[in-house]
Amino acid sequence: MPNPFVCRVTAIIFLLIFSQQIQAVELTIDVLDSTGSPIENAVVYAEPENKSSIPAANAIIEQRGIQFNPLVSVVQAGTDVTFPNFDSVRHHVYSFSPAKTFELKLYSGVPTSPVKFDKAGTVVLGCNIHDYMVAFIHVVDTPYFAKTNKLGKAVLRDLPNGNYTLKAWHYALAKEKEIVEKQVLVKESQTIVMPLSLKPFMIPSKK
């Protein structure tokens, strides 16, 4: 049982100061918990003032070894996500999340059509016949998103200068509403620390 940890995130943002329209800025975000430990698989994304609607590329969440891979995905709203099943057994993928309620009834291989996620929010995926299979898709309204690595670092690239709302989300947030927000003026590359308070969360595993 994981201990609950208080998160305190410090982010270092390094901004390259160029002309606003020519040079895109990099934002490095460090997501840390209360003890200062880095948080992996946190989704960081910067929502510009004006929403852009450039659809992103296709995302893929595969089923391999009776597991969803990756555990956490970030897609821009409007992205099609494919769920290829590389297992010998069939899976019944579903989600009851309000952001996207869907199911892919027992199948193997690649489903004929991908599933479009066009509402922002968190979608929790499960498999009907494998209780411990779980994956998260955090649908965001911005093309500028990234997932933190093991070191808790995520880099947002080619950010045009401007005001952004920087958000950090983790599936283990104590409350859904606790998505951490920060208003950031992007002029140059910088490192920003985003603290998250996580509640203890155990990823279901095969027992």
Added chain:
Amino acid sequence: MKLPFKSLQSRIIFLFVTLILAVQFMGFIAIWVSINKNARVAIKEQLGIGEKVLRTVIIRRGENLTLSARILATDYGFRQAIASNDSETIQSALENSGSRIESDVNMLYSPEGARQVVSGSLPINLIDEPIHQLIETAQSGGESFKIAVFEGVPYLLVAVPVKAPLTIAWIITGFEIDDNWANRIQDVSLLEVSFITKNNRNSAGKAQWNLSSSTMNRALAQESISGIPNSWSQASDKNTTPSNVLDTEVSVQGLDYGTRYVQLLNQDNHVLVAVLQRSISESLAPYFTLQLNLLVLTIIGAFVFVAGSVLTAKRITQPLTALVETAEQLEKGDYSKPVLSNSTDEIGHLSRTFDRMREAVAEREQKISKLAYWDELTQLPNRAFFTDQLLKFSENYQQNQQTFSVLMMDLDRFKHVNDVLGHSAADQLLAGVAERLKQSCKSETDIVARLGGDEFGIILANTDAELALTVAKRLQQALETPIALNDTFVDLSAGVGIANYPAHTNDIEVLLSRAEIAMYAAKNTAGGVAIYHGGLDVANDENLSLVSEIKLAVEQNQLCLFVQPKIDFVTGKLLSVEALVRWNHPERGMVFPDMFIPFAEQTGHIGKISYWMLSEAARYAAIWQSQGLPVAVAVNLSARDLIDIELPHKLKQILDKHQLQASSISLEITESSIMDDPERALETVERIAKMGIQLSIDDFGTGYSSLAYLKRLPVSELKIDRSFVMNIERDQDDVTIVKSTIELGHNLGLKVVAEGIENQNVWNILKRMGCDYGQGYYMSKPMAADQLLEWAENWDLTNIETSLDNQTA
């Protein structure tokens, strides 16, 4: 240990019966106690099992619920319905599931703990707190079921998460713990089950227990509440493990129940106690039959054993009783009946040994009888036998009036024969006499016995005194022929006394003594036989009493001293006196020595008399001396005195006491008295003579005399017996004897005294013969010692010799 019974039989029975009853009783008690203990232990075990059953039932039902709820929780449609907030569907699904699993509570809670959907009836006053706890526990991987009490009603609740794939809701479902539960548990455990709850809603102080459900009648079950410990009614920590258990015994309607209280829940004042009970008497019931049987067996056993003990006791004591009877027979002297026994055990052994003893005793008794009754030497029966036979004869007389006579025979002077010939010769002679007697008597009816020493007794059956006399004479004749002794012959004679029963007496003792009296009398007769007659007896009686009186006489100074003067023929002077004893008998008056001296000599009292005489003589001699009359006193001594070793010493003492010279006392002894034990007498006499005391031979010529001894004796005087003196006037022989005696005496250097001078003629004759001294009535009768002095003063020879010149011899 003193038993209250006397007979061995009762003792054996008592002991055995007491033992067996004690053992049976103890066994009974032990088993009873053991049964009770076992029953209680068994009950405790059952209660333990019951508790396990209870807990297992709870767990199983919880697991069942969980499993059943899980079926619903994993249902895709159900999850869909929850995700889409389709309350109706949810409720319907819950209801369906609920009816499937027959649960009383079906609810849906949000992950945050909010009650969202309820299907069916809600428990009264359901509060969320316990449910939140349940969810929390379940979430962290602990038990997913829990007991909760709502308003006194206990429930078993389970929480099952609905995952899609993360928990989106909790299904809360459960049962009411009611009578069904109690019954179900009872079915398996065979215990009475009750559930008791408590909630503190209303009560402020004491616990208010509430009987929720029970397998027993509710009124009865209520009674069990009392046993619940008070501590259980207090609030305890939330995390108390509900495993408090209490074992006790509770009385319900008078019956004892083994009771186990199991505290299943004590949290936030919600308390559930399960009461498991087993009737003790019920569990004892089967044993009751066992114990009853045991009791019956015990009683039967006791009876059997009593009977067995009685038989055994009899078996032991009967032979003993038989032996006792035999012993009684033996006691009576009946050795005839043998003791029979065939058994090989100890009693049989005893019986056979007893029998051998009987025979041995009989044999020994015979031997002893023989010894007791038999005289080996003469081969005749002895005195004991004789007296026994006398008794038999007298008893016989009572029956058939047959008279019998007793002959007592005593051999004459047998002691003398014994001394002369020796013991073995004497014995031989006795045997010879016995033989003669046996031949002379009829052995079939008559009894011949040796009574002892040289005495024989004969009982003549059917014989009167006259006939007995002829028999006695015949016996005497038989003895006339000398008895053979080795290679020589001995002449023996005897005295035979006859007494007849019942002519002479009816008493056996007296008969014997009278025969004896007759015998003594016979010895003095020519024929040597005599029949008892009354005259003999009188003297004897008199004599007997005299003997005892003599002793008194000496002690009580009934004796007094008389003296008779001895006068010198030539000078006419009084030189000495002879002391004579007189007895002043209180009844008979003056008793002369002839009457008692012989008996005194025979019974040994003479010693005292002699001593008294010596003392008195000395006393008077002393008195006379002091008064100018120096006469010597002559005292008579008996044979016994002569053999008294102490005599010289006594004389010395007396002389010293009265300060007399030895010449003041002289002693007169007879020839016969010396001859009894000549050597001893001689020795004593010599010692006395050495002291200077004069000695005279008294009654010379009348008794046994031995001139050989006479010349050895240190005597200085001879006294001629009066029998010779008195007749010298007429009897020429006596004259010769007297004359010769005087000459003999003088030739031996002795003085001669003549006794019994009664007239002057005799005096003169004796004087002419040359006799030295004279004693007699003519000069003086014996007088009291006190009178001597006076007489002496008046004495003058001329008194008696006045007509000497006038008379010629």
